[in-house]
Amino acid sequence: MVQCSGVAPCSYCARSRKSCIFSRPPRRTPLTRKNLDELEHRCLLLEMLLKKLNPDVEVESALRDIDTHENLAPPSSPDHIGFTRDVSAIPDRFEWSEASLVSPAAEPYQARKEGPDGMASLPRRQSDTGYLGTGSGSSLMEAISHLLPEQPTGTTDGIRRTRLKCDELARKDQSNRLLLARTLSDTVIIGRLIDAYFGSYNSSYPILHEPTFREQYAKRNQIHQRSSWHPIFYLVLSIGSWILGTEAEPDAYDFYAAARSHMSLRMLEVGSLLTVQAFLLMGNYLQKRDRPNTGYNCIGMAYRMALGLGLHRELPSGAKKDSLFHERRRVVWWIVYSFDSGFGLTTGRPVVASDAFIETRLPRNIDEAEYTMDSILPAPAAHATNSSALIAQSQLACISNLVFNELFSTASHTSFDMNLPRSIEQRLKVWKLSLPPYFSAHRVPDWFRGPRAVVLWKEQNLRTLCWWGSQRVCSAGSDQVEARNVCQYTAMETIQDITAFCAEHPDALHPGLSWYATYFLFQAVLVLSVFRLHKPTVDINDELWLASVSRAHDCLASLSKTSPPATRCLEVLERLHDHWQARPSPLPLSPLMTGALPGVTSSPTSTFPDVPPSAVAADPALQIFFEHTSFQMDPFEGLEGFPSTQELDFFDYLPPTA
Template identity: 50%
Template sequence: MSLNEIHGRLALITGASGGIGATCAHQLAEEGVHLALTYSTNVKSVNELVEDLNSRYAEKNLQISTHQVDVGRPDEIAAMFREIDAQHGHRPDILISNAGHGKRVPNVWDITLEEFDNMLNINLRASFVLVKGVVEHMKAQRWGRIVFMSSIAASGGGINGCHYAASKGGLTGMMKNLSTRLAEYSISVNDVAPAMIGDTGMVPSTTAVPGIASTIPLGRLGTPEETANVVTMLVKTGYMTGQSLLILVPAKSGVIGRLCSDEVIRRPQHLPPHSSSPLTAPTCIKSAFISGKMPKSVSRKSGLAELRACTECRGRVLETEKQVLRDESLLVLRKGKQGLRFRAPNLDAAEVRCTGLLSLLRRLNPDVDIEDALRTIAPDSEYPESVEIPQELEPGSESPGSSHGFEWNEASMARDPADGMVSLPTARAEGYLGNSSGTRLLQTISDLLPENLQEHQGESPARASQAGSPSLLMHFANTAVLDNLVDAYFLWYNCSYPILHETTFREKYRSRQQIHPRSSWHLIFYLVLAIGHWVSTGGSPLSQCSYYMAARSRMSMRMLESGSLVAVQAFLLMGNYLQKRDRPNTGYNYIGIAYRMALGLGLHREPPSGTHDTLLNERRRAVWWVVYCFDSGFSLTTGRPVMASDSFIETRLPLNVDDSNCALDSPLTAPVDRPTTYSAIIAQARLVSIANRIFSEIISCPYRQSFDLKAPRSIDHQLKAWRLSLPSYFTAQDVPTWFRGPRAIVGWKEQNLRMLLWWGSQRLCSVPSEREEAQNMCHFAAVETIQDVTTFCRDFFDTLHTGLSWYATYFLFQASVVLSIHHLRPLPPLDSSLAAVNQELWFSSISRARDCLASLGPTNNAAMRCLAVLDRIRDRSPPGQSAQIREYDSAYQTQEPGGEMADTSLAPLAVDPTLQVFFEDTSWENDLFEGLNGFPSTDEVDLFDYVGNTGHAMP
């Protein structure tokens, strides 16, 4: 490869989602350069860029990766380099440090120390960190190209403030030093200093473009392509180093544009063509700064000619002033220390109004960043997509203060999501997960399967495509769409968790145009739309769900400064929705806030005696028990301690009333003997009370020498009594279609609790006979779960909406994993006659579970992920067992409704971004779940640890 050949090299371009960065990506791709592109927030633009590059340059077989990075954070840059190493095999050969920050604060007294540090972190320190990340690779190969994106402000100009000028000036100084230090390794270092480039945000307002263009002899702004041309030239010219190239057309003589002035001055149309701007004389020095020449009138060799020039300038000013004053309605000419300026008569009023609005905004929300808020409102027209916007400080995955690696961050909409069921491990820290989570079950399986040194070729799906799907179209004005989503919420979600009173909500929904824009009702409304959209369609990706993003934008810290039933409802809806959308830790936090706020509102206490009992009181009871169930259920799912306690709860369970035609202030009606929206939550609340006991007495109980089955038998008896005490409509065939789903979920939860009860008990048993009894009870509970879930999915397939499918997948997968553990680690049975029966049940149950997951897969990505794990368990099982499973697969293979055979291949998984963690390298060698090193991956206390090869493992 020649000294200046760049084909096949790897270039890292920061701030590549638009503007100059995206244009550089296009030019280098055309040269056959592989790309690593970074962005801060605009995932849609960078995905569209990658799609365009792959389409235009398909014949070049480019390797293109994208990385979300806040360049102001060195830990994120380090994580980015690890991703580049994994995806490209080596560090970049070319570095184009383009990302920057240009918040305009022109006056030094307005620049805070925090803003100063932030500016230097992003514009200067980030380039230093990036260079350190690539320079060793460049030195080793004795070839490299480094290009910084500087600015004319490096020479002291610009309008963004002294902190911006300092950051760019420091960048140029660093470039000069590095160019001399690295030249011996054939590494060139240069910077490009563009000025007045269009489509980049250098011009904060499109209305200012004509005025600025009029000051430039070419009559236009520069383009990103022209800047990228210079960058490409530097990359292809190794003999040029240590140069700062200013991309600028000198301004017309005597005219000052945005570069050095606070205002854009437009020539009045009525002025004669030969007349000059009234700024000519007062701003000669500024004009010279732009043109690069100092006027003679201020040189050391001044004379009559120079003085004459200034006199002529003054004359033109006076002449122009006379003409301007003839039309006071157009412009007002002001004279001050800085010279003469044209001002429109309405400009003063606009400035006063703007100042008042800014003061009002800061009074309403002292923490608001107005510049960032404006970017959110009009990102396309006002601000560049290539400029990296610094993010708030977040707990880093490699923070020295991390507590056993349990820190987590789900704020990014672009990063791969976690698993909301907490059944599949992930490749990064996602918070503490305990013994009852599905992740721990998979860790147990990890030690039970034989090592397989021969990996199947092509088994790992390719890394998920970075190209995003089109954004969900917002139809807030389409009544038909909104009606359908509201109907879906109340038909398929609220009947299980009656957080909202349907009659009250629909009344407000019909008159929503009259509700004040700041009303908290709008937050509830958007959450109803988001959940309705999810249960009815599966939902678009979370980052593209307009309804969720609208709800998210309505939430703020101020919600925690007051307490209300509406706020509790909002946190409940948001928390449960985010869990279902694979943001479990964020959802966990929202549920915790709802729980604390509910306590603060006294929802756990009955109204004072003598209070007239209305439907509003019953609604408060219903919301409390939903909080109780969510908090307990979420804790059991994640294996985290249960916070709710029955000891202080005074609120009674809600009555099974039909409130469909009642107002909130109406007297409480008598309960009915038929399904209502309260039926499922009443049964579930009673069940959760038993679940809390299972968690505290069995699952989280440390291993001890003496343990008998008295406690689990007592709890098992409670579960049976609970089931027998359910109203008849929980077992009747003739029930409303809408109630089949809530009833099934409650039943599956009871079976899952029985399974976990005996699963936790068997590890505590020291007597072989009791251990075998616990194992058999756990085994049969898992078999019953699989039978009930698969039967329901077969008989009522048409009623399986996304929410119901989510629960079916969760309970089905956990039961299948528990069965696999039993039969991958068999114990010599005390009663040999049961061995064959158990083996038969295992094979048939696993086959039924796999077929059911395959039927759910087309509309449920989680089902396909779980099916992939079961397939890998089957493929890595001991040879005899694996063959038997395959025989049962062919014998019990079911068909999806419609007659087509379920597709259980791994092919569709390649487009599922959450599956990439299955196949990434980890420290677990020769393990079935290579890449599934999930929770807890490091220092969890032994008392919580009962996977294989520990002191408390099951025999």
């Protein structure tokens, strides 16, 4: 018998090259009533935690299913870690974690970290944002990603404060569940949230058929607990709470947590249209709440299940009737398609959907609310409906995929032809001319102004990106001048339209619409800034350039009163202007652009050390927009994301006192 040497690995296993399973004698706990009470209490807490994470689990049944004869490896002690760790355990540079959305106290001993933003628009020094390609909005800032010094990382005090906050949230978890139950019993509050969802969100993305949802809500107690309707219900409340603004948002986390608790792998075991709708709602909501990678995966699951359900195929030619049920399949498919296209352009990741195998026709412009699921489809309406914006967005998404595939996804453009962006520009003009009259009419229903504006802003943003991508790869000097000029004038047009809308319809700017206004406005003003940084003597009138930048600044200042994303964008613009003023011949700035922002403190420019661009650790998506500029500091350093992002701390819309 070989005697163990008492070290790991032991001498025998080292000589024989065997896996050493040496472990020290286990520590024995005295069998006392106090210890038994503590263990029973711990078991009770673990069962409660298990039920919370998976409400469908049957604990006793799961315990019986465990193979009691299986030899379970004991947990490794710290002494053994060095011998069992494999190189493959090292995180990949594109790995990411957004788990704190599940519970604010999920990571109680983690310091606060900056996370990816839902718009993929600000650069990160960390690598855990996931892959962001060259077409992403964050690429627009690469050349100025070294303006400011790197901020210190989390300290011990920060970890301690995070731990205390998480402990406090954990203690309030029980009371939050009681509050959620009380809120759900208040039909007035729930009614307001549902109305907000269908009035401001479903009018752009009609994922749900309103009469069917309300009918199911009235009979919700009869719906099976494992039905995909339950996460849909809680996501409707989450989105409605977000749409209504900060006053209604203390409950938003509880609604989301309830939605997530009803989602599990069981949903993937049965294909249904309800499940596709649930993943669509979850994915788009998470993107807007700054969890883009989790949202991206949810949209991916919706896409795969949609293919499995054949949503990309039309009805057989011998079908007896074309009902609203079949139309709903078309609507859901084209929302899947549009979300996939939008995510691809926003993050710079490959677009999954391909027009080659899609035969599902576009939805009809009908008032769905007037019909039941088995109704025969009527003729299209001549006025705006909930499907109007989706139809236009779906057509635009087809062109968007072409822009991404031709200008951003390919590795090289050795034989680039300027006829490509010109043909895309022509297609966009044809698309715009083909829009129904209510896309240009002055008198339209108030609910339609927001969805219409977002569609038109997307078209302008797509044209900007088309010419931006073209000027990067064309070689002839005259072609570059053409691409730059068209790109800049399109950006100015975008600024003009967004600022005019915000000034004329301030009451329509709910958080969802403000999200798009901030995103497109910020990208447009950054395009103008980048060209000015690359070549101060660009062929654009200085007064016209300054007027556009000033309008964007003033609009963001107005949006920032209720929108944290706009506040962060405004701070970035202030830092850019500080850099311009430091030049030998700075451009004149309007008084509003030179004043300090309320609540925003910027470090003096003179204290920033020069950092060569090559020393900046940036995302792979951040290497195309700001190359060869004169910036030596990072104007984005210290910002917590765009919009608000704190992946490992509080859920971002919990009030500070929660």
